[in-house]
Amino acid sequence: MQRTPLYDRHVAAGGRLIDFAGWEMPVQYGGIFEEHRAVRERAGLFDLSHMGELWVEGPGALEGLAQALVNDPAGLAVGRAQYSLICVADGGILDDLIVYRVGPERFLTVPNAANRTTVADALAGRLAAHAASFDDASLRTALVAIQGPRAAAILAPLTEVDLGALRNYAIAAGEVAGVAAQVARTGYTGEDGFELFVDWSAAGRLWDALLEAGAGEGLQPCGLGARDTLRLEAGMPLYGNELSLDTDPFEAGLGRIVKLERPRPFVGRAVLEQRAAEGPPARRLVGLVLRGRGVPRHGYPVWTADGREGVVTSGTVSPTLGQAIAMAYVPSDQAAPGTMLEVGIREARVPAEVADLPFYRRPK
Amino acid sequence: MDVPDGLRYTDDHEWLRLEGEEGTIGITAYAADQLGDVVFVELPAVGTQLEAGKTLGVVESVKAVSDLYAPLAGEVVAVNEALADHPELVNSAPYGEGWMLRLRLAEAVAADGLKDAAAYRELIAAA
Numbered sequence: 001m002q003r004t005p006l007y008d009r010h011v012a013a014g015g016r017l018i019d020f021a022g023w024e025m026p027v028q029y030g031g032i033f034e035e036h037r038a039v040r041e042r043a044g045l046f047d048l049s050h051m052g053e054l055w056v057e058g059p060g061a062l063e064g065l066a067q068a069l070v071n072d073p074a075g076l077a078v079g080r081a082q083y084s085l086i087c088v089a090d091g092g093i094l095d096d097l098i099v100y101r102v103g104p105e106r107f108l109t110v111p112n113a114a115n116r117t118t119v120a121d122a123l124a125g126r127l128a129a130h131a132a133s134f135d136d137a138s139l140r141t142a143l144v145a146i147q148g149p150r151a152a153a154i155l156a157p158l159t160e161v162d163l164g165a166l167r168n169y170a171i172a173a174g175e176v177a178g179v180a181a182q183v184a185r186t187g188y189t190g191e192d193g194f195e196l197f198v199d200w201s202a203a204g205r206l207w208d209a210l211l212e213a214g215a216g217e218g219l220q221p222c223g224l225g226a227r228d229t230l231r232l233e234a235g236m237p238l239y240g241n242e243l244s245l246d247t248d249p250f251e252a253g254l255g256r257i258v259k260l261e262r263p264r265p266f267v268g269r270a271v272l273e274q275r276a277a278e279g280p281p282a283r284r285l286v287g288l289v290l291r292g293r294g295v296p297r298h299g300y301p302v303w304t305a306d307g308r309e310g311v312v313t314s315g316t317v318s319p320t321l322g323q324a325i326a327m328a329y330v331p332s333d334q335a336a337p338g339t340m341l342e343v344g345i346r347e348a349r350v351p352a353e354v355a356d357l358p359f360y361r362r363p364k
Numbered sequence: 365m366d367v368p369d370g371l372r373y374t375d376d377h378e379w380l381r382l383e384g385e386e387g388t389i390g391i392t393a394y395a396a397d398q399l400g401d402v403v404f405v406e407l408p409a410v411g412t413q414l415e416a417g418k419t420l421g422v423v424e425s426v427k428a429v430s431d432l433y434a435p436l437a438g439e440v441v442a443v444n445e446a447l448a449d450h451p452e453l454v455n456s457a458p459y460g461e462g463w464m465l466r467l468r469l470a471e472a473v474a475a476d477g478l479k480d481a482a483a484y485r486e487l488i489a490a491a
Contacts, residue, residue: 016400031455032426033401225400225427293448295404295424316426317403324404346406346422 004049005142005203013221021114023050026223036229036319038220039189040360043148045210045221048195049203052116053141054123056107060130065099065107067266068126070249072259076101081169081186083257085249086111086119087268091275092245093252095119096237098186100171108171108182108197110143112239126267142203146210146219147193147230149362154214155194159183168192177209188227190234191362229316232325235287235358241298241313242285242327248272251281251329253357283310284335287357290324290343292350301344302352304334312343318359325359326352365488366393368459372475373484374435379459382475389435390463391423391454394488399425402454405447407432407465412440414467421464423454435478438467 001024010017015026026047028035038044056065065073071084078101086094095115100108111119120136127134146155152163161174161183171184179202187193198206211219228238237243242252249258249272258272275281290296296315303309308331315326326343334341337356342349367373372380377395381388396402404424414420414434421432443465447453454462479487 027427028400031401229426293404294406295429297429319426 002050004047005200006047006049006207009204009207010047015221015223018224020224021050021112023113025050026221028223028225029221032223032225032229033319035220035222035226038218039148039191039222039226039230040320041149042218042220043146043150043154043193043214044189044226045207045214045219046145046147046227047143047207048145049142049200050113051143052111052113052119052136052138053143053197054109054111054120055135055137056109056123056127056132057103057135058105058130058132060127061105061107061132064127064130064132065109066262066264067130068123069097069099070259070266070268070272071099071257072262073099073101073107074262078102078104079170079172081171081184085243085254085257086122087249087272088245089268089271091248091268091271093239093243093247093249094122094245095239096243100182100184102171102173102182115239140200142198142200142206143195144198144203144206144210145187145193145195146214147187147189148191150214150217150219151191151193154210154217154219158209158213163194177206179206181206188234188236189230190236190358190360191230228314229319232314232316232327233318233320233358233360235327237285237327238314247329248275248281250275251283251285253285280332282332283329284332285313286328286330286335287355287359288312288326288328288341288343288352289355289359290326290350290352291340292348292352294343294345294348294350295324296326296328296343296345296352302328302330303342303344303349304331305340308334310334310341320360325355327357330354365397366459367481367485367488369481371459371481372435372478373481373487374433374478375487376433378433378435380435380475380478386441386466386468387436387438387475388463388466390458391432392484393458395430396455396458396462399423399428399430401426402451405451405454405464407443407447408440410440410443414438414440432464434467436467436475437470439470440465441468442466
């Protein structure tokens with residue numbers, strides 16, 4: 001199994017380590033609820049060094065990415081980020097990723113750890129005909145995220161980057177605690193926060209400096225367990241749960257990032273164009289709030305009042321709401337908020353109400 | 365990890381407190397810690413007849429679903445209703461307020477097959 005440069009710190013801090021996509025990662029330190037609440041109320045620190053960092057650079061980088069991904073990076077200003085998908089020709093989703101434009105001809109794309117090599121191979125192939133270099137820097141780039149309402153206050157004294165000027169979904173280069181970093185205002189928790197890309201060898205120094213700076217602010221190291229409950233409350237999809245080769249962007253509610261109005265081709269375009277022309281998809285991703293007892297889980301069946309089936313893609317007890325929540329694919333005519341459905345939990349059928357996503361939106 | 369003397373333990377990390385013809389059942393502090401934050405406990409109805417070794421319910425944490433097994437045969441005479449609204453009691457007081465159910469033990473059942481505290485400590489030390 002692979003280990004991040006922060007592995008020793010996770011062990012020393014009493015982190016419970018699990019195998020996640022071939023990486024030995026902390027699922028929790030103290031408890032998932034405690035870590036979840038720390039992020040919602042104060043700040044949490046995450047090691048995401050298992051994620052991929054793929055660099056695309058050169059005069060053909062923009063055009064190459066425009067043809068490789070469903071969103072259009074031509075609309076992306078230097079210093080801004082964009083949520084995108086890499087699809088296959090039949091419209092299925094290979095991964096979701098963030099694209100950062102760090103220079104006029106220089107892009108950083110961040111795929112999921114589990115999909116890194118698949119995405120790297122696909123991207124390298126799709127970029128081959130373009131004047132762009134491709135560099136998979138994943139194993140020499142560490143990623144540390146600080147997330148929560150106190151994140152900016154903790155980070156600001158440590159960096160020369162003007163955080164006040166760094167907008168949501170923006171990125172800037174600068175030192176953090178003496179370490180050269182790309183500082184991005186992005187995250188996967190539904191809170192304000194930052195993702196810091198640094199050299200593998202500098203990750204420990206950065207981690208220690210952040211923990212020290214955040215000690216008085218209640219900064220809490222967080223594992224992948226809290227990351228999952230936080231993103232689920234925030235209604236953010238997870239590849240392998242809500243997204244897969246068997247789902248298309250429209251079903252997943254991501255039609256807004258499929259840019260069909262542009263004239264250029266991209267992989268998956270023909271099929272996605274046809275689907276869009278056909279109208280609403282047969283099934284839709286929705287939020288569910290359980291109205292009976294139990295915990296909905298990935299793979300549990302969902303039934304409509306007239307006996308048609310859907311499926312839970314993610315579920316948990318929401319630490320913020322104190323209710324069991326889920327995301328699920330259901331027939332499109334049953335996707336309106338307020339619709340009553342049932343979730344199959346072992347032998348029981350438990351009532352569940354379709355709810356607006358996200359379940360949680362941070363206070364302004 | 366707390367392993368009180370005087371209780372009996374199973375290889376599935378449950379405890380049994382024998383009180384005459386009845387026995388109270390819960391999960392051990394080790395099991396609660398391994399599960400993490402408990403969010404849901406599903407228990408059988410009072411009056412249910414349980415067979416030794418058979419599934420009697422479910423305890424769920426944020427990340428995991430774990431079956432509960434009947435350590436001995438018997439009839440359910442009480443379940444801990446407090447767990448419906450406060451499943452976290454399983455974490456905070458696994459041998460006390462986090463108890464799960466009470467059985468009237470079937471005739472001629474013997475707890476001899478269950479571990480004592482010393483043997484259970486050895487089991488979790490080796491885990």
